[in-house]
Amino acid sequence: MSRPPLTDFVKAYDVRGLVPEQLDVDAAWSLGAAFAEVVAVREAARAVVIGHDMRDSSPELSRAFARGVTSRGVDVIEIGLASTDGLYYASGSLDLPGAMFTASHNPAAYNGIKLCRAGARPVGQDTGLAEIRDLAQELLDGSAEIRAIEPEGTVRVQDVLADYGTFLRSLVDLSAIRPLKVVVDAGNGMGGHTVPAVLGTAAGLPELPLQIVPLFFELDGSFPNHEANPLDPKNLLDLQAAVVAEGADLGLAFDGDADRCFVVDERGGAVSPSAITGMIARREIGKERAAGRLASDVAIVHNAITSAQVPEIIAAEGARAVRTRVGHSFIKAQMAEHEAVFGGEHSAHYYFRDFWFADTGMLAAMHVLAALGEQDGPLSELMADYSAYVASGEINSTVSDAAAATEKVRAWAADHEVTEDTLDGLTLTHAGSGGDAMWWLNLRASNTEPLLRLNVEAADTETMERVRDDVLAIVRGEGR
Template sequence: MRVKPTLADFVKAYDVRGLVPDQLNAEVAHALGAAFAEVVAQSEGSPAVVIGHDMRPSSPDLAGAFARGVTARGVDAILIGLASTDGLYYASGALALPGAMFTASHNPATYNGIKFCRAGARPVGQDSGLTQVRDLAQAHLDRGVRAFDGVTPGSVTRRDVLADYAGFLRGLVDLSGSRPLRVSVDAGNGMGGLTVPAVLGRGEGRAPLPLTIDPMYFELDGTFPHHEANPLDPKNLIDLQQRVREHGADIGLAFDGDADRCFVVDERGDPISPSAITAMIAHREIAREIAGGRSAGEVAVVHNAITSAAVPEIIAEQGARPVRTRVGHSFVKGVMSEHDAVFGGEHSAHYYFRDFWFADTGMLAAMHVLAALGESDAPLSEVMAPFERYIASGEINSSVDDASDVTARVRAHVAGRDDLVVDDLDGLTITHGHTAEEPMWWFNLRASNTEPLLRLNVEAADADTMARVRDDVLMMIRETR
């Protein structure tokens, strides 16, 4: 007899992510569906919940069990079937309904998970309902609840939104005037294999785009037979880099498993940092707002605390307002809504758009990059060069016994220095401005929410300074082990 799982072990700060079936199974999904219907849908007066799923073998059954939990509480369920996470956000926004997306994103095939949102793709996190959903679902599991007395069950319907999603995105970025481009795309056997042809390929009643799509691993396969669908890990970009070089592509795109993140390599096969993509899209969106009649000072763009220093610099150079926030989609979305920001970007390749209900979409970000390249006669490396100003270390993880203690000791190492600025917005950030004696540099230390790790990011004006600061901080961390 299987022991009932403890939901607190795998219901995280922003979503659900657990092993199948030991943690996430049909019984758990049913309980979470019932709890979500009560805590989110009924509390905001929504008559239905929209539910999508990725290509993992366990996803359809889990989504079906969740739908049965939703309908058991008297709320209707709308199943949109196979979808990317931003496809689910589209359905939530267009239909004004709360939603649930079954995916474990880039995690291995043994995992699955759920990303939740309120109506209009608004986030659901630990401070905005997820804790209540978890606790109520745990109570349902503990009592063995499968039905609710006196409740008229809701109905289950199916709806295909893929074509509407594709049409909506194509209405936001016009690629019809682009010069012809050869685009290599690595879908990683994830949902990009469904959405890329729908958005960038030939559609019924639509004029073809001047794009030649060179597909890689478009077959939907949640066992990920070629490589993990996690382009944040450099080893998972190797196939795409080689393909771009061998086929003479103008650009390479790589999507993660649920296709809400997009990574870009240039015509040489060299990766372009997500911070540079953030800066470039911000530049385009600010220019569009100004062309539409807004004054630059009215335009806000949100970026997280780990993006390159070039991001706020480029935003400010256009006269717009850079707004810095903590890492994480619920923080970015919340701050974007508060400031009515036109765009937001993270160092992890999540890109958020006001015109997409402040939600993140890798496909729309890819379209902006394609548009910028298609409007220029230059190769992508030259198009992106103005947005790559500094040298970054990338994220470096260190195992520690007590992250807060280590962070405090690093802080003590730099205490009292007048040339440094200390910032506690998201972990510990230490910044040194450019002086005659020393170039600009900064580093950030953040504790993982789920593991005994400290995450270090360093950026500097040149490679030597970055390496020196990186090594100095890592030595401080090692000394405290």
């Protein structure tokens, strides 16, 4: 059977494929050698730092990648088991390019690689990944003319877990908050490794006023309890039930590689990532103001489908809201351009200037713990200030012609006094007039599937549901 081309599973922002049908040790070796040539050698990096998650295939694949790197005369620092943001910490603090072996929330049959330059700067399709893929393919095919390197690079092991925890604690001090009881669902992913180290004492750090109630902390890449994808509401059910049963102050759910964090309040209610974005934005603006910086000089980045309340909160604080397309490459680029202190996405990716502009679910969780622990009220009451509007969540529809369906929605909107923008798909905004409440919608075509993704938000539930249902009827061929 012929080998599938790397173009089948080297995506726009990372590598993600079936093991071993697509991603095997030979592919990993070739990608490691190509990464070393395209990134490490050109940027005179002395080494590449490599981490991996708990999937059964991760150790073997990461070692094969390391052999590819060392074959190019570049050293390797292996940090072993890590969350993706733990790898970003290592890349940033050591100022080295890095590779993280994980397929995040994908099923057990998958694995993948997230790559970054020194300082956790992203590597994507337009920033080196396509060149890495093409060179790796030539290496696999035996067609690349690549010079022999002597001596080969060396491999050493370095544990950065305690340093990672210490660094995060330096950014958000939890030592003086009121005692909190926290249920954490790690989904058998890397949160089971990092939470005890950062929020507990497993890595030798001082005890915090937190009582952690663990759910599914056993590292198991077969995900025996539920998918490690908290964006799907069904995967929050265990956490929501446990928070209520334990009488906990809140719940936290991490995805498979623990770079995303979702929050549940004391009643078991899911807290919108947009609400978390607004809350952290306010905290980061306040931090900058306390350091003597003018709020007007502070920028916060958010994507096109976060709640309309996010830019409203930022503006009320006197700071600048920067709206950009969905996706980490766009968020990170805009954060760097505007020197933004923070960025948030509807998918619970949270990015911090003080974390090399990279995303970290753990630091976002610590902000939530600090905000709750610095006052006496429950989380539901605290987050009510950040939940003014009603959102549909993202709804996918299979369509044969996304452009035609989008044009039908645009025509429908002509009767509704809307403003339009096309920054990321089609966004239509009705400011609220003539007895109709404020609403907006975004319709985006998937880059990889025949899907249209709809998000609707409104000032009240009735308006949201009406707009949602009207648009879905059009998109799915049931309307005019």
